[in-house]
Amino acid sequence: MKSTAISILLVVLAFTSCNRNKLSYDAAGTFEAVEILISSEASGIIEQLDIEEGARLEAGTTVGYVDSTQLYLKKLQLLSSRKALQISRPDINAQIAATREEIARIKTEKNRIENLLKGDAVTQQRLDEINALLKVTEGKLAAQMNSLQTNIGNINEQSTTVAIQVAQLDDQLAKCRIINPIRGTVLKKYAEVFELTSPARPLYKIADMQTLYLRAYVTSDLLTKLQLGQNATVYSDFGESEHREYAGKVIWISDKAEFTPKTIQTKDERANLVYAVKIAVKNDGYLKIGMYGEVSFN
Numbered sequence: 001m002k003s004t005a006i007s008i009l010l011v012v013l014a015f016t017s018c019n020r021n022k023l024s025y026d027a028a029g030t031f032e033a034v035e036i037l038i039s040s041e042a043s044g045i046i047e048q049l050d051i052e053e054g055a056r057l058e059a060g061t062t063v064g065y066v067d068s069t070q071l072y073l074k075k076l077q078l079l080s081s082r083k084a085l086q087i088s089r090p091d092i093n094a095q096i097a098a099t100r101e102e103i104a105r106i107k108t109e110k111n112r113i114e115n116l117l118k119g120d121a122v123t124q125q126r127l128d129e130i131n132a133l134l135k136v137t138e139g140k141l142a143a144q145m146n147s148l149q150t151n152i153g154n155i156n157e158q159s160t161t162v163a164i165q166v167a168q169l170d171d172q173l174a175k176c177r178i179i180n181p182i183r184g185t186v187l188k189k190y191a192e193v194f195e196l197t198s199p200a201r202p203l204y205k206i207a208d209m210q211t212l213y214l215r216a217y218v219t220s221d222l223l224t225k226l227q228l229g230q231n232a233t234v235y236s237d238f239g240e241s242e243h244r245e246y247a248g249k250v251i252w253i254s255d256k257a258e259f260t261p262k263t264i265q266t267k268d269e270r271a272n273l274v275y276a277v278k279i280a281v282k283n284d285g286y287l288k289i290g291m292y293g294e295v296s297f298n
Contacts, residue, residue: 025235025294027277029216033207033289036182040197041175042066049178051204053189057180066197068176075169082162089155092148099141106134184208187289212283214248214293217274226253226277226297234281237292244286248295252278 049064057063110130116122188205191197214234218226227250234248254276279295281287 025296026222027216027218028292028294029214031212031214031236031281031287031289031291031293033209033212035187035205035207036184037205038178038181038203039199040066040178040191040201040203041199042068042172043198044068044176044196046191046193046195046197049191049193049203051186051189053186055186057184057186057206059181059183061180062177063180064178064193064203066176066178068173071169071172071176075166075173078162078166078169082159082166085155085159085162089152090148092145092152095148096141096144099137099144103134103137103141106130106137110134178203180206182206182208183210207289209287209289210283212281212287212289213251214279214281214295216277216279216293216295218277219274220257222297223253223275226250228253231298232279233296233298234279235294235296236287237294238286244284246281246284246287248279248281250277250297251280 044067047065047067051057051063110127113122113127113130117124117127184206185208186204186206190202190204197203230250232248232250234246236244236246238244257273257275259273287293
């Protein structure tokens, strides 16, 4: 009798232990991250690409560059052309100095003739002639000024066009540098040094692994109890008996129903249509993309 009681007690303890190890959750899914595909922005030979799969990169880090020799030479050519344009810009004061001196001389002669006319030393015709000459010379000066200003305007326009072309080349030269845009871990490398690349060709894939997202699927009866920003408890699946617990927050709820994915089991296996939700989780370094997890909504 005593032996039978002990056997029953052992069975109860074993059953209780199994139930204690069994997690209670509302939905299950897999962990994912925001993955960014970094592509080339320039054409040419990859001269340097200092990345390896699994490496952690900081935002703004220069990880390589594409050959930019021809772009740089073209920039030097444009800078030389711009300098030549600046040299060819006429000096207005120097160009019209002679005409101004001629006008000053005519005005002096006009004053002398006017004084002589008062004493009847010259005729009115002589004064009319000098006035006509002054008018013609002043018109000549105005024409010179207009021509020189037009010439300078054209040179300025050409210089501006060249400056824009130089700025375009500077932008292209900047795009020859491969700069990592975000802090994260390199997931996949698609190119190697000395390979020929072109715009939009993928170079590597990176993701911020500090925050992962559990994409889980819930049934319609549970959907009515969820809201954005709601806290949740996430369990990572490391095997049959090993789990880790994380604090999570609901950041997205799908507005469309879909059939249950074959790789996911919902709490109610009889449900055909489910709704996807995303729960943000702070990664402690143990969570990996594609790992299974469960979630319990608080």
